[in-house]
Amino acid sequence: MSRYEDNQIYSLEEILAEFGSGGAKPAQKEAAPVEKPAPVETSAPPPPPVEAPAPPPVKPPVEEAPPPKKKAAAPPPDRVSLKDVMQDTVDAVMAEQEDGILSEPPSLKERFSALFSRRDRRLSQDTEQLWVTEPLPQPEEELEPEPDSDDALRIERRAAIRLRRSAAWSLVPTVLLTALAVVEKLGYLAAFLEMLPFLRGAVWGGLLLIAVLVAMPAWRFGVQQIKKRRFSYELGALVLAVVTLASCAYDALMPGGVSPLAAPAAAVLSITLWGRFFHSRARRDAFRLVALGDVPETVVSPTEAGVCRQKGVIAGFFHLWDVPDSASSVQNYLVPLLLSVATVLAAVVCLTGEQMARFLWVWSAHLCTALPICMPLCAALPMSLLQHRLGRCGSALAGFAGAKAVAAPRRLLVTEDDLFPAGAVAFNGYKLYGEERLRMMSYAASMAEAAQSPLTPLFRQQLLAEGGFMTKVNDLHFLEEGGVIATIHGETVAMGSAYFMRSQKISLPHDLKLQTGVFLAVDGVLCAIFVIKYRPSRNAEWALRALKRNRIRPVLAVRSSNVTPGLIKRKFGVDCRCVYPTVSARLAFSDLAHQKGEKPYAALYRQGMLPLVETVIGARRLCAAVRRGTVLSIIAAALGLFLSYYLTSAGSFTALEPVYMLAFLLVWLLPTLLLSGLVKHF
Secondary structure, X not given: OOEOOOOOEOOXXXXXXXXXXXXXXXXXXXXXXXXXXOOOOOOOOOOOOOOOOOOOOOOOOOOOOOOOOOOOOOOOOOOOOHHHHHHHHHHHHHHXXXXXOOOOOXXXXXXXXXXXXXXXXHHHHHHOOOXXXXXXXXXXXXXXXXXXXXXXXXXXXXXXXXXXXXXXXXXXXXXXXHHHHHHHHHOOOHHHHHHOOHHHHHHHHHHHHHHHHXXXXXXXXXXXXXXXXXXXXXXXXXXXXXXXXXXXXXXXXXXXXXXXXXXXHHXXXXXXXXXXXXXXXXXHHHHHHHHHHOOOOEEEEEOOOOEEEEEOOOOOHHHHHOOOOHHHHHHHHHHHHHHHHHHHHHHHHHHHOOOHHHHHHHHHHHHHHHOOOOHHHOOXXXXXXXXXXXXXXXXXXXXXXXXXXXXXXXEEXXXXXXXXXXXXXXXXXXXXXXXXXXXXXXXXXXXXXXOOOOOHHHHXXXXXXXXXXXXXXXXXXXXXXOXXXXXXXXXXXXXXXXXXXXXXXXXXXXXXXXXOEEEEEEOOEEEEEEEEEEOOOHXXXXXXHHHHHOOOEEEEOOOOOOOOHHHHHHHHOXXXXXXXXXXXXXXXXXXXXOOEXXXXXXXXOOOOHHHHXXXXXXXXXXXXXXXXXXXXXXXXXXXXXXXXXXXXXXXXXXXXXXXXXXXXXXXXXXXXXXXXXXXXXX
16 A cells, blocks of 8 residues: 555556556545546456445645546547558558559659759649659740831831931941042051051041941840740941950050951941841731721632631731741850851960960950851841732731741642632533523522532523522532532432533533533433633732642632633643642532631732732741841851861961952852842742
């Protein structure tokens, strides 16, 4: 037995009951009766309660703090083993997997790529999913709303005026510097420069500084491109101008040696401004046509079958003009590379030849040859010339992006309206074979309308003139032989060409020589022949010849059985090798030509085949000219760097005088001008 501080004596049963060992709790004198909870069901029956003896009498408490009252003992909690807890956790994790198998951890290569990838680090910090290896889907870039056509035209017109003024003023210092270079080469300034040698660097540098200030629109454009993370030719020209100005300042302070290359640098600045002006003029011409016509009647859309004319839309036209052309995309990587190579070669020449005093001049010489003046014109000039021509025929290209999309297919979908516009097809009478005139005309007009034939207006006009009415057509079917079969008032009506009638075993007159007629048969008997006359159009003939010269094959998306490659060759005298697909394909292509276009790659404001063909051929020539001009500019830059490095390393500095450098740049400008001029001649 134990004795406690309150001098109370407890029995063994009371102690066991207090600590939950299965003993019963003794009844206390002053404690209120506590309601026992419901017994917990267990697998083994509870032990029988042990009757506790009555407690002995307790002495009255002293005046010290009364001891805390003992609370009723709670029932013993259920005990759960650690093994069960671990088993339940593993089961829950396995249940989360679809196949019950945990995913494998990433490999060491994936961990290193995620470690050095900035995007992966950001995603792991934000999402706290360290085992995600697939990148999260990025939200699509939201484009700015397009401006109104009038506002866009007004802005571009002002920009074109400013650029034309700047380009014209840039010619003044360029011409003066070129004249000074020629006069100096002829030896007329030798005595004057010997007396005042510092004036050469001062005068040359002052005129070049004027050219730099005039070319501020080009610098602003270059800064805008830098904000878009693009390096343009304009920034390369700015680097050349700064280095040449430094060379002029050094020549003024330390006169002697070869003249600074101020004239070639000014020529590069002037051509850069003219390139920006030609690009802005092309945009102005296109925006002017869109502002005058608003939503175009039709647009040129590329499809899997070829380029076709579809219903007009205008949304997206101005955004397509903001897409950079292929030449600008190449310059984004080429210009920084050329500047770096020119700087490295200049440093190598000066370090190996111990001519660091001429480093600025050698650097400017390498930069002049690395930036040929044909580069800023290889895309802007042909685009301006082509858009000026297309504007006269009512067509507007949506920039180089529109031209590239239109020029990709080598086939053109051609409909009856393109080959034979309104007025080129005429109704030239008909002949009946023992049938009622109004009944046969009603059958023919109803069949043409049900088949959506382009001859429907002719038949309907003739039917109304004779006082007839349309009838209902049921079970219309198109046949490969060039005709349609349907049911009208319980009669089987067949309508099509002569070849179709022969294929259906329908007898035709023996002396028949009609090639462009429409035949109508009822229940296998010929009832009427309608004579259709096709007159060739001069514009369509020119368009077909242009397609043949440029190796673009037309695809006949026609519904009329008379319009065949033979008819085109016979009427227009041109064998352009038209593609004549199956009847199902022709119907699908015809429906495609009457759908709404997705984007206005080229807006057409005139009907006929001529504007469509000119747009397609012009787009192909534009893409070819830009591609060839870019290749020539790359060759010119590579060859110029090689020559400048060879001559400077050999010490032949006089071979790189301003006059010779200008001649070299102008030689490479001539092919670009020729390629650009050929774009508008086809």
